[in-house]
Amino acid sequence: MRNFCAAPNCTRKSTQSDLAFFKFPRDPARCQKWVDNCRRAHLEDKTPDQLNKHYQLCATHFETSMICRTIHSSPYRTVLRDNAIPTIFDLTSHLNNTQSRHRKRIKELSEDEIRTLKQKKS
Ligand SMILES: [Zn+2]
Numbered sequence: 001m002r003n004f005c006a007a008p009n010c011t012r013k014s015t016q017s018d019l020a021f022f023k024f025p026r027d028p029a030r031c032q033k034w035v036d037n038c039r040r041a042h043l044e045d046k047t048p049d050q051l052n053k054h055y056q057l058c059a060t061h062f063e064t065s066m067i068c069r070t071i072h073s074s075p076y077r078t079v080l081r082d083n084a085i086p087t088i089f090d091l092t093s094h095l096n097n098t099q100s101r102h103r104k105r106i107k108e109l110s111e112d113e114i115r116t117l118k119q120k121k122s
Pocket of ligand 1: 005006007010011012057058059060061
């Protein structure tokens with residue numbers, strides 16, 4: 001078992017914090033969703049069994065509603081709901097690239113250019 005989070009741009013380690021870590025689910029359909037959301041190519045060719053044994057995600061990638069904290073059991077346990085899917089990932093580098101591409105496509109007119117266009121019409 002690797003002790004760091006498998007999510008992109010996440011460097012959290014299970015040994016460094018008291019943050020909860022969750023193994024990939026063995027259920028193939030649910031495991032596939034986790035892999036899809038992670039968007040990490042090196043996870044895609046692994047079997048659910050391999051992922052379950054060697055990879056985990058930290059609690060920051062899950063909506064709080066997907067995490068149940070049970071204070072009744074000791075030691076303090078954090079468990080995921082049966083159908084929990086990680087949805088919170090830092091994909092900012094990817095998003096920035098697409099945004100800058102869009103920005104180049106949209107040409108903003110300067111005030112001078114707008115004035116020239118208006119003059120041509122009249
Ligand atoms: Zn993480």
